[in-house]
Amino acid sequence: MVTAAIPRPSRDNTSADPEVRAPLVLSGNDYASVTDKVCSIVEAKTPPDAWKLAFGIAATFTGILGLVVLYLITTGVGVWGLNKPVSWGFDITNFVFWVGIGHAGTLISAILYLFRQKWRTGINRFAEAMTIFAVICALMFPGIHVGRIWVEYWIAPLPNQMSIWPNFRSPLLWDFFAVGTYFTVSLCFWYMGLIPDIATVRDRAKGRVRQIAYGIAALGWTGSNRHWHRYERAYLILAGLATPLVLSVHSIVSFDFATSMLPGWHATIFPPYFVAGAIFGGFAMVLLLAVPCRAWFGLKDVITPRHLENMCKILLATGMMVGYAYAIEFFISWYSGNPAEGFVFINRAFGPYAWAYWTMVFCNVVTPQVFWSRRARSNPWLIFGVAFCVNVGMWFERFVIIVTSLSRDFLPSSWNSYTPTWVEVLTLMGSFGLFFTLFLLFLRFLPMVAMAEVKAIMPAPHGKAHR
Amino acid sequence: MSGAGSSWGLLAEYETPDALVRAAEAVRDAGYTRWDAHTPFPVHGLDDAMGIRPTRLPWLVLGAALTGTTGGLLMQWWMNAVNYPIIISGKPFNSIPADIPVTFELTVLLASLTAFIGMLVANGLPRFHHPLLASDAFRRVTTDGFFLAVEAGDPRFEAEATKRLLEGKGATRVVTVEA
Numbered sequence: 001m002v003t004a005a006i007p008r009p010s011r012d013n014t015s016a017d018p019e020v021r022a023p024l025v026l027s028g029n030d031y032a033s034v035t036d037k038v039c040s041i042v043e044a045k046t047p048p049d050a051w052k053l054a055f056g057i058a059a060t061f062t063g064i065l066g067l068v069v070l071y072l073i074t075t076g077v078g079v080w081g082l083n084k085p086v087s088w089g090f091d092i093t094n095f096v097f098w099v100g101i102g103h104a105g106t107l108i109s110a111i112l113y114l115f116r117q118k119w120r121t122g123i124n125r126f127a128e129a130m131t132i133f134a135v136i137c138a139l140m141f142p143g144i145h146v147g148r149i150w151v152e153y154w155i156a157p158l159p160n161q162m163s164i165w166p167n168f169r170s171p172l173l174w175d176f177f178a179v180g181t182y183f184t185v186s187l188c189f190w191y192m193g194l195i196p197d198i199a200t201v202r203d204r205a206k207g208r209v210r211q212i213a214y215g216i217a218a219l220g221w222t223g224s225n226r227h228w229h230r231y232e233r234a235y236l237i238l239a240g241l242a243t244p245l246v247l248s249v250h251s252i253v254s255f256d257f258a259t260s261m262l263p264g265w266h267a268t269i270f271p272p273y274f275v276a277g278a279i280f281g282g283f284a285m286v287l288l289l290a291v292p293c294r295a296w297f298g299l300k301d302v303i304t305p306r307h308l309e310n311m312c313k314i315l316l317a318t319g320m321m322v323g324y325a326y327a328i329e330f331f332i333s334w335y336s337g338n339p340a341e342g343f344v345f346i347n348r349a350f351g352p353y354a355w356a357y358w359t360m361v362f363c364n365v366v367t368p369q370v371f372w373s374r375r376a377r378s379n380p381w382l383i384f385g386v387a388f389c390v391n392v393g394m395w396f397e398r399f400v401i402i403v404t405s406l407s408r409d410f411l412p413s414s415w416n417s418y419t420p421t422w423v424e425v426l427t428l429m430g431s432f433g434l435f436f437t438l439f440l441l442f443l444r445f446l447p448m449v450a451m452a453e454v455k456a457i458m459p460a461p462h463g464k465a466h467r
Numbered sequence: 468m469s470g471a472g473s474s475w476g477l478l479a480e481y482e483t484p485d486a487l488v489r490a491a492e493a494v495r496d497a498g499y500t501r502w503d504a505h506t507p508f509p510v511h512g513l514d515d516a517m518g519i520r521p522t523r524l525p526w527l528v529l530g531a532a533l534t535g536t537t538g539g540l541l542m543q544w545w546m547n548a549v550n551y552p553i554i555i556s557g558k559p560f561n562s563i564p565a566d567i568p569v570t571f572e573l574t575v576l577l578a579s580l581t582a583f584i585g586m587l588v589a590n591g592l593p594r595f596h597h598p599l600l601a602s603d604a605f606r607r608v609t610t611d612g613f614f615l616a617v618e619a620g621d622p623r624f625e626a627e628a629t630k631r632l633l634e635g636k637g638a639t640r641v642v643t644v645e646a
Contacts, residue, residue, distance in 0.1 A: 031507060031611035157546060165546035169555045174568035181572040188583040196508070200609035219587065220594035223608045225491075225504040225513050227590040230522045232509050234586035237528050238579055245575045252568050455611075456508040 013306045024119055024457055026301040031455050034302065038197075038449045039204055041297045043332075047444055050296050055440045061433020064327055068426045069144055077147045079423045086406045086418035091145040092256075094428055096398040097281070098138035098435075099179060100274075101391075103246055104282025105131025106186055109193070110242035113235075119310055121453040122303045125197075126293065126442070127286045128190040133185045133438040134285070137431045142175070171255040178252040185245055189238050192231070195221050196452040251276040257401065264344040264405035267332065273325035277394060280318035280364070284390035287311050291384045293443065302449050305378050312377040315390065319368035322397075326361065340410050348404045352417060356396050356405070363393025474626070475598040475646040476502075476618040478605060479633035490636035491516040494615065497632060501621040503588035505599070505614040524589065528582045535577035562618040570587040602644050617646070 013023050025034065047055075049225040072079055081088050105127040112120040143149060155167055155176050166173050180377050199221035201291070202214035221227070252270035258270040287308065294303040348357045367389040370376040377383070481487040484506065493505050495518045504513055540563075547553060548560035558565065587593065599616060600604045608614055615638075617629050626643075633641050 035610040132493060157542060163551065164553075165551050167555055168543040168569055169551060169558055169562060170548050171568075174572075177569045177572040181576040184576060185579040188579055192583055192586070196609065200507075203606040215595065216593075219592045220600070221508060221592070221609075222597055222599055223505040223614075224590075224604075225506060225510070226519060227592070228506070228509040229514050229519050229587050230524055230586045233522050234582045235525050237525060237582045241575050241579050241582070245572075245579075248568070248571060248575075252572075255568070347612045396499060438501040452508040452609075 013304050026304050029242045029301055034454055035200055035451055038447050038451050039201055039374040042447060044202055048296050051440060058433045058436035058440060060431050062437045064426055065430025065434055068423050068430060072144055081419050081421045081424060083416050085409060086403060086416055087412055088402050089418050090420050090424040090428055091141045091400050093398045094431055095138050095141035096253055097395045098134045100278035100281040101285045102131040102134035103250060103278035104286050106242050106246040107279055109189055110239040113239045114243060118457045119307055121450055121457055122307050123290060126448045129442045130285060130289060131186050132190055133435050137435050139179060153316055171259045174252045177258055182245060182249045186240055189242060193450055195219055197447040200451055247275055250274045262405050262409055263340040269325060269328055276318050276321035280322050281394035283311055283314050284387040287383055287387035291380045302454060308383055309377045312371045312383060316368050316371040319364060323365035344405060347408055348400060355406050356400050360393050360396040360400055363389040473645045473646040474619050476616055477629055477641055478602060478644050479615045479638035479641045481613045482639055484613055486637050488512050490517045490615050499617055499621050499623050501618040502618055505608045507609055507611060524585050527585050528578050531581035532574050532578035535574035536570055540566055540571035543569060544574050598644050598646055603643050
């Protein structure tokens with residue numbers, strides 16, 4: 001193939017020409033310059049000003065989160081606006097929202113790995129980190145919403161003084177196992193990917209403290225090929241295990257709703273609908289973080305326009321799956337002939353929470369449609385805006401599902417409305433604070449791009465580049 | 468510190484992954500057993516060039532997965548149907564369909580932990596000292612250096628002959644690593 005004749009701009013690899021293999025790393029970087037670029041972020045004496053400002057804000061909200069959670073635990077769940085019948089509100093909305101965000105990381109690292117989508121290497125590390133931190137935020141909400149957090153161990157199958165065991169026929173218990181497993185497996189996957197890159201930082205470290213700290217974290221990695229052999233096999237196995245796992249987790253989260261009798265929840269479409277929504281919301285969060293990070297930390301050669309474009313396409317596809325699910329829900333509620341089901345959906349679109357419903361539809365179904373245009377897919381500002389909208393929309397999706405169904409179920413005599421208190425609002429904002437605090441610390445102290453994996457997909461110097 | 472006489476082995480550096488693969492083939496064919504290649508990323512073809520046999524890790528993972536499946540099913544059956552039967556919505560005490568989600572999660576959990584921890588243990592990690600890590604030349608191994616190390620403990624090791632073999636395959640430099 002004659003590639004020399006084709007002019008290839010060094011900063012744009014979004015060409016749709018199938019005859020040209022798009023480079024995954026731009027501007028003629030080699031192995032050493034990739035290491036330099038990524039490690040310089042971790043090695044800089046002081047982080048960029050934008051980082052300091054963001055960290056200050058995030059840490060403040062993390063502090064607020066600590067205070068409102070303390071207030072909740074010492075006073076009781078009455079400080080929230082929950083009532084009968086609306087016994088789930090912001091707490092479970094936030095839980096499902098954060099678990100959903102946490103799905104993109106494993107999707108990128110596991111499913112795209114199995115499909116040999118090599119472009120994943122530019123973004124998988126920080127998408128995985130994002131997953132870990134989102135799942136931490138998610139796990140907090142069911143943890144605190146039980147009120148008496150000191151008896152939380154009852155959920156685990158441990159012998160206790162009452163000689164009773166957990167009820168394994170409850171979807172809430174399935175949820176504990178699903179999200180707990182997901183967190184553990186994601187953590188293994190993430191850390192395993194980090195080991196060779198932490199070793200890179202160790203080998204470049206100048207100070208004694210850094211050498212020891214990164215030395216311990218790298219576990220003595222020497223890049224031995226006998227090690228790489230088992231490492232690659234273990235990585236493939238983990239990807240194979242994480243793929244059904246990631247699909248199971250949000251399915252099981254959706255069982256919390258689908259196995260109940262409540263109109264608007266009792267639907268077989270829930271598992272695929274929730275999984276598509278989770279991937280949609282997760283990719284939106286990856287874009288929301290990737291767009292500023294690649295600009296602030298000078299990583300535009302590694303997280304290229306092509307990466308953003310690919311993610312926009314996934315956003316468009318999953319957004320339409322979500323839109324399809326919204327439509328089918330309406331259709332089935334009419335087609336079932338069940339008056340309670342029919343009422344719930346009319347009430348969602350035209351009842352007291354109609355504003356939330358239409359916010360959801362606008363953000364999740366309408367805004368991603370701009371990505372049909374290639375110009376839109378290569379405009380970082382627009383991508384950032386749409387990703388933000390999608391995150392808002394996906395939060396409202398869970399709010400609409402939970403609150404509209406609970407507040408107006410079968411019997412009008414038991415209807416009630418729900419308004420969050422200031423404690424709930426601050427807890428939601430605080431969970432964002434916690435997420436961004438952890439994420440910013442990650443950016444500062446760990447390599448945010450999987451260097452070893454990026455190098456493996458770069459053409460080898462002098463040797464025969466694989467075509 | 469031990470004296471200059473106690474050498475751990477020889478460390479050779481190569482310019483490219485391809486050169487390293489060719490050197491590995493030569494060392495393999497010369498019958499060495501205690502040697503290794505060190506690279507910043509997994510290099511294609513190096514496993515064959517070194518004659519590494521496939522790891523048995525997948526079988527270990529399969530065993531862990533089956534343990535998770537049977538252990539999960541047995542645990543739920545014993546807890547909810549034998550040791551403390553609870554009536555929930557009139558469902559049977561031993562209701563397999565309701566046990567599947569937890570069984571699946573335990574299968575994946577045990578298999579994944581085994582893959583991760585098994586990989587580390589089989590690789591002898593964590594290990595906080597290695598003679599190679601004390602070598603300054605070796606620091607590039609995690610950036611862009613492609614190395615081949617032969618241990619002095621290898622039965623075929625002879626300082627001069629081994630050095631010639633490594634250099635003959637285009638090593639840019641060969642250094643002695645102290646024990």
